[in-house]
Amino acid sequence: MPELPEVETIVRDLKKKVLKRAFLDVWTDWLNMVKKPKKFEDFKKQIKGKKILNAWRRGKNILLDLSGGKTLLIHQKLTGHLLLGGWKQKRGQWESEIKGPLLDDPKNRFLHLIFWLDSGKQLALSDLRKFAKVELWDKGDLKESKEFKSLGPEPLEKSFTFEKFKKVLPKKGKIKQILMDQAVIAGIGNIYSDEILWRAKVHPFKDVSNLGKEELKKIYQAMKEVLPKAIKLGGESFSDFRRLSGEKGYFDKERKVYRREGEKCYLCQTIVKRIKLAGRSAHFCPKCQKP
DNA sequence: CGATTCCCCTGATAGC
């Protein structure tokens, strides 16, 4: 499940591998993947020949600035991830041209969108659930777009101080839900909200109006600590996420509660609980994180 | 207007 650290990992990989490359062609077997422009033929026409000038991230969005003033937006949603490799089509099946484990991994096999680059490589989007979205924007329009303007601040920016954090928080609401709200802070999802709250020793259901300054400070510090650590480790390793090379990240070393239901808390040995919250799972230690 | 539900998808798993 790509969140800020996973998207940042992919963007850094892209910066190393595809800058200054041009798109020769693009293929899909899932017309709904590209949402803008609506007709895939139009998308293909507009993307052909464009050069990748820059790669950046905003929240959980991957952005590629292209020649001609366009920006390609890719949101991986739950199970999408970009892969760089070489493939060819044989009897309707995609087969790897390169040796290696890239396509041996079942999570890498759901290729629904493939860009041919002038480097001789293919940039492919694998997405089991088909929730990912791809959009081609005029750069200016994107910055003015409703979706972009409604995104909250980037938690890792230096300007995101503790004062700013307190200021953007709503007056009420469950803290986990608030941390995952992209309009409040951009980039945090289910994994990292659980991990942040465990480190801060705050119950995920606790209302923000009942949080003291010390608790808020701990949440802020945990956020500033966990996210960079996860980036350093190349993202999570237990879900569908893979980096550009097809490899997993190593966040498992640091994972404390997410998907650890029924296992022991690393601090107090209490059994980690999972509770549903607005259709999402919240994992927490009932002893360390009191309501 | 804020909060909740639905919907987009399909592999994995449980139940019969």
Next chain:
DNA sequence: TGCTATCAGGGGAATC
């Protein structure tokens, strides 16, 4: 064995 029901989950739209 094989079928069907349930679930996961980001985010936007529809609905309460």
